[in-house]
Amino acid sequence: MRIRAGTAVAAAIFVAAQPRMPFAVGAQGKPVARKMTAGEVVALIQKNVGVEWQKETVDTFKGGNAQTPVTGIAVTMMATMDVLERASAKGLNMVITHEPTFYAHLDTPEGIEASDPVWKEKREFIEKHGMVVWRFHDHWHMRSPDGIEAGMVHALGWEKYQTKENQYLFVMPETTVKKLAEEVAKKLGSSTVRVVGEPGMKVTKVGFSPGAAGAEHEMKALERDDVEVLLVGETREW
Secondary structure: OEEEEOOOOOOOOOOOOOOEEEEEEOHHHOEEEEEOEHHHHHHHHHHHOOOOOOOOOOOOEEEOOOOOEOOOEEEEOOOOHHHHHHHHHOOOOEEEEOOOOOOOOOOOOOOOOOOOHHHHHHHHHHHHOOOEEEEOOHHHHHOOOOHHHHHHHHHHOOHHHEOOOOOOEEEEEEEEHHHHHHHHHHHHOOOOEEEEOOOOOEEEEEEEEOOOOOHHHHHHHHOOOOOOEEEEOOOOOO
């Protein structure tokens, strides 16, 4: 049995900060605060993420220049045009996104020409407004606990139900699939939650697979004796 929930953070701007390096030398040799560059922001993330940085990764700059001084940071699940426009309007010129900016996992659209008006408009907006877009995907998932999963668990308030043996398994007070779906929709602010299975089925054992873990992973989860209902972000319909 599966519940499909939309990602509540898909187009939200979470952080509006002005990162600064401690000092630079200004007029008459006086120390002044200076803005960090986008590259320095990324270097701090790499230093503190808690996992070894991989050479082969999609966690790279997708737009803009690493030497750009950062006036503010917007953190989002997807760098949609709406997010880019709102970030720019607030003076936030660096966007850290989890998912692709240009419509495919490697940010090189499949079957789309570089002259495509939608793709072109997005690239030109980033360039015109001096923005920097950097993706933070692989290494956030590599953390233990997985960064996305931990954030979703916190949003749902399910920490107290999480098993010690497996961060993706939960044992909660008995409820029905329907009530569980309603709880998830309310807490995530999601207008659409799909339920596949019997809504009245009573459950206590929940498997959680946010994002798009893949059909094989989800099928194996459903075969487990300690999973009565599987909550997923995205799944293969067929």
